[in-house]
Amino acid sequence: MGKFFGSIYDGIFNIYHESYHEIFQHLYDNGGYTSMGLAFLLIPLAGWILFYFLWKYPYSKIWHWLIWTAVMVLIVALVTNGIANAEIFGSDNQTLNDLLADTNTGYAEYAGSLPVKYVLTNSLLTLILSCIYSLLMKQFSKIHVHLPI
Amino acid sequence: MARKLYIFAIGGTGSRVLKALTMLFASGVKIGNNFDTVIPVIIDPDTSNGDLNRTKDILRLYQEIRNQVDQPDDFFSQEIRTINEMTVSSAVVNPEYFQFKLKDTDNNTFHQYIGFDSMSDNIEEKDDKNFIKSLFSSQNLKSNLDVGFKGNPNMGSIILNQFTNSDDFKKFGQTFGDDDAIFIINSIFGGTGAAGFPLLLKNLRGNRSMPRYAKISLAPVGGITFLPYFSLNKNDEVNAESFEEKAKIAIEYYNRTIISLNQINTLYFIGNRGNTNQEDYAVGGQEQRNKAHFLELAGALAILDFCKDVDSHKATTQVKEFGIEHDTQNITFTDLNIGNAKLLSPPLTKFRLYTEYLDKGLSKSLNVSRWTKSNIRLVRGNKQSLLNSNYFNSAEYNTQILPFNNYFTEWLREMKENKPVFSPFEEITADDALELVKGQTPKGNKSFKALDIQNCLLTDNISIRNREKKHTMLIKMFGRSTEKVLLKRNLVIR
Numbered sequence: 001m002g003k004f005f006g007s008i009y010d011g012i013f014n015i016y017h018e019s020y021h022e023i024f025q026h027l028y029d030n031g032g033y034t035s036m037g038l039a040f041l042l043i044p045l046a047g048w049i050l051f052y053f054l055w056k057y058p059y060s061k062i063w064h065w066l067i068w069t070a071v072m073v074l075i076v077a078l079v080t081n082g083i084a085n086a087e088i089f090g091s092d093n094q095t096l097n098d099l100l101a102d103t104n105t106g107y108a109e110y111a112g113s114l115p116v117k118y119v120l121t122n123s124l125l126t127l128i129l130s131c132i133y134s135l136l137m138k139q140f141s142k143i144h145v146h147l148p149i
Numbered sequence: 150m151a152r153k154l155y156i157f158a159i160g161g162t163g164s165r166v167l168k169a170l171t172m173l174f175a176s177g178v179k180i181g182n183n184f185d186t187v188i189p190v191i192i193d194p195d196t197s198n199g200d201l202n203r204t205k206d207i208l209r210l211y212q213e214i215r216n217q218v219d220q221p222d223d224f225f226s227q228e229i230r231t232i233n234e235m236t237v238s239s240a241v242v243n244p245e246y247f248q249f250k251l252k253d254t255d256n257n258t259f260h261q262y263i264g265f266d267s268m269s270d271n272i273e274e275k276d277d278k279n280f281i282k283s284l285f286s287s288q289n290l291k292s293n294l295d296v297g298f299k300g301n302p303n304m305g306s307i308i309l310n311q312f313t314n315s316d317d318f319k320k321f322g323q324t325f326g327d328d329d330a331i332f333i334i335n336s337i338f339g340g341t342g343a344a345g346f347p348l349l350l351k352n353l354r355g356n357r358s359m360p361r362y363a364k365i366s367l368a369p370v371g372g373i374t375f376l377p378y379f380s381l382n383k384n385d386e387v388n389a390e391s392f393e394e395k396a397k398i399a400i401e402y403y404n405r406t407i408i409s410l411n412q413i414n415t416l417y418f419i420g421n422r423g424n425t426n427q428e429d430y431a432v433g434g435q436e437q438r439n440k441a442h443f444l445e446l447a448g449a450l451a452i453l454d455f456c457k458d459v460d461s462h463k464a465t466t467q468v469k470e471f472g473i474e475h476d477t478q479n480i481t482f483t484d485l486n487i488g489n490a491k492l493l494s495p496p497l498t499k500f501r502l503y504t505e506y507l508d509k510g511l512s513k514s515l516n517v518s519r520w521t522k523s524n525i526r527l528v529r530g531n532k533q534s535l536l537n538s539n540y541f542n543s544a545e546y547n548t549q550i551l552p553f554n555n556y557f558t559e560w561l562r563e564m565k566e567n568k569p570v571f572s573p574f575e576e577i578t579a580d581d582a583l584e585l586v587k588g589q590t591p592k593g594n595k596s597f598k599a600l601d602i603q604n605c606l607l608t609d610n611i612s613i614r615n616r617e618k619k620h621t622m623l624i625k626m627f628g629r630s631t632e633k634v635l636l637k638r639n640l641v642i643r
Contacts, residue, residue: 058514058519058602058605059513059517059518060517061517135527138528139529142519142609143602144519145519145525145528145532146522146525149525149526
């Protein structure tokens, strides 16, 4: 699973930088990719199940869907930010910690920008997945079948 | 075993009871006991009578709505047809056929009708004129017949005699089936009803020239006779002070000629003394448009009671009366006996919620709730609602559904304004819609939201969808959604 998510972040969004290989290797080995991947996959899934099947509000309009999407993006962004920071800066990987501590390596500066990249990537993925989930779930929804379109 | 119930509604009271029965049918009440068709027959010479025409219009709307519902199973499930429809298999709704037409009553006075001028007045030979004068007052003789008999059954018994020889009556005989039954509604204190009931019964039991006489003469026949239950605000040609006296005389006559001779299987009596309502004085015509009364609803219950026991009638006439559980002038469902409360509370509450929703709740959900949307993209066709704004703007909705609902609301309002008051419902707004039943305060959200949710849940249901019959989805959807909401909130008596 880590390989799959890794290929999304590194292959599609080109976040990988070979000069800072230790960070990406650590994320891969410690399930960081998996955690971040599951965050953009499962949080919107749960959120849209809640929206389409459990939230019984018969007067929903497009702006309800937009707000819900924004909430999903926000939650995923916060969770992703937390995972990325915890994985990179809170790890017990001594090699990585040493590299981060050594100001000459540039690791600390680069690592500081990484959570934002993952947050933006996951936010975009959440947006795309929200549309896909919505189009699939609306087929089976009884109350919000008319959303988003 | 399909069977028909013929209801002869005589005079203004007959029309008003028929109206109450139609409202019950619209609310989903069915006669049961395999009676699949009800055939109302209104007998009233007063063709411009306000009560009569209002009832005919209600029956027309009922039929028009029902014709646009595919296999109705709740609201409007009881089939109502005219005798004409039975004989010519016509789908055209014509409320005129609900009324038996009386000949020569439109522009004639009573003395013209009986040919008084051509009668002999030779005292020594054949003094017909003076004989007639001994039976009818000069006011009787001068009376125009197009407004009924103005409370004079002696006139009614002459005029109404003709209708048993009419084509309509022959058609009634021709369509009468083996297991069919007859019910007669009349008032005892007026003119048309008091005269028409014994006359009709006599013909049903003894007119050998009538088609299928052998069956009809032995068929189950029930009747409800209204004793005085309202008075008038003025005494003139029709005198309310004579109502009770006339009722006593008529009961005595009925006792001798109907009850003692077991001419009828069940005879219901209903009336109200004391604190009765005063109706605006009218001898007949358009002005006779009495407010709906609880006793007319009780009269409709008598018809259901008769049909329930139709197969176990005894050889002797059963006489029944109607009563309520609590002696009150402000009747609600909980004041009725439990059987009547169970019969009336669920359907009337459902239909009230439905009419109130269309009046006060639809504006919020139209084009918003998915059950009112038919332009949803990227879904299959059966996800689209048939109840979109086109439907709610359609001629059928505006000329059939809305007028009928207005009649229902008017009917409830009139019973509330009458004495005794029958007022089981509260006035509601969209925000407290579920507080509609008096004395019941449901927990949680009280708005129409619960109803909109149920409607959304039902939209895909294939059994309520039909494109050809336009009202199918509305009528079937609300039949189910109102039931679910009211049951869940425990708002009806079960």
